[in-house]
Amino acid sequence: MSKATVYFGIILLLAVVIYFSLGSNFHNSTTSDLNFGTFSMKIPRYWKKIEFDGIDSYIGGITNETDSLTFDYGWYSYNLSYENREKQLFATDTINGKIALITKPKEVGNGTLGIYIEEAYKKNRFNFLGKNILDEQIVFEIFKSIRFKDSDTTLNSKSFGFTDKITPYSGRSLFYTHCASCHHRNKNLFGPAFASINELDFKKWIIDTTNLGLTGMAKFGIRYHQKAFKKLLMDNDIEKLIEYSKVST
Ligand code: HEC
Known part of the structure; x- marks a missing residue:
């Protein structure tokens, strides 16, 4: 192989590398x-x-x-x-x-x-x-x-x-909008898995403001939920969330 061929090869390789790296920059700016x-x-x-x-x-x-x-x-x-x-x-x-x-x-x-x-x-x-x-x-x-x-x-x-x-406003979309940052449907994340929560607890935690007692003192406990969601979610939204929590995947 002559020196010229080797140089030519190197230049060709560089050209290809430059072409592709610029190409991806162009892609980012499209x-x-x-x-x-x-x-x-x-x-x-x-x-x-x-x-x-x-x-x-x-x-x-x-x-x-x-x-x-x-x-x-x-x-x-x-x-x-x-x-x-x-x-x-x-x-x-x-x-x-x-x-x-x-x-x-x-x-x-x-x-x-x-x-x-x-x-x-x-x-x-x-x-x-x-x-x-x-x-x-x-x-x-x-x-x-x-x-x-x-x-x-x-x-x-x-x-x-x-x-x-x-x-x-399906249960799935309500869930992703309001709850998914802390809860997963089937796994315990920061909050417990939705599938493991019983129906009455959903209602109690979100809409029923009676009987708060001392149970509500935890940082992301019942008081947090009621304050954050009581005005955002209508009663039938809770029903939809409960329904969503029960659908198996
Ligand atoms: C900022 C994080 C966060 C968000 C957002 C959140 N939760 Fe929670 N949730 C928690 C945590 C943490 C717990 C457990 C608290 C405890 O046990 O004191 C919990 C517990 C619960 C419980 C009680 C479970 C049980 O078995 O006692 C219910 C019901 C609940 N969440 C429903 C919801 C719903 C419905 C939404 C959306 C509308 C939601 N949460 C959004 C963090 C969150």
Whole structure:
């Protein structure tokens, strides 16, 4: 092998290494943060923001020239209830601490791809929808990046669990939003496993404020639970959480 061949080989190798290391940097910079005031999201660089004038809500969207998604942020945003149940699938999951109803068509590219967040920020609701979109994965990544001013980025469902029923505020989503930082369904974490807690204890710990006695003095004991959750959870939310605690996996 001549010296020239060896040098050439080394240069080629360096070129390949540099190409790939730059390539991965490019990859990291392919999304940008879009700020809409009280909320923000991350979008791929080839998507852009669009804005319209809304009367009593904030309307806008994003587009990549082929596909577009529009949002409506305000008191009366559409909650997906008119979506065709025959043709759509639904999931209720947690995105950055907010319970989100997500829909996708049963057949890719033939229907609505959308998200609805009822308790978005203050009294505002949020929806964000597109039609007949082929690249669902990119849109789901955008959905997962949606954050409001008070969002908790540590609380997220692992994946969207689609079914053919609309189940807003399901036990699973309530659990992920409010309890999963300390409890697991089947394992003891910081708090005891949900599966091991009996029904009456759920009610007693969250909604019944009588008979507190001395049992409530522990740091994350009964008083903590009542203070943290009594106003957040309705009675039937407790029922849903109890139901969720009993479903076996
Ligand atoms: C900040 C952490 C934390 C969060 C969040 C939390 N818990 Fe707990 N929970 C605990 C701890 C710790 C215990 C055990 C406390 C003790 O025994 O004094 C506990 C105990 C309980 C118990 C009593 C169990 C028993 O068998 O006596 C119930 C019921 C309960 N949690 C329900 C919930 C529900 C429902 C949520 C969500 C709405 C929730 N917890 C959120 C930490 C937490």
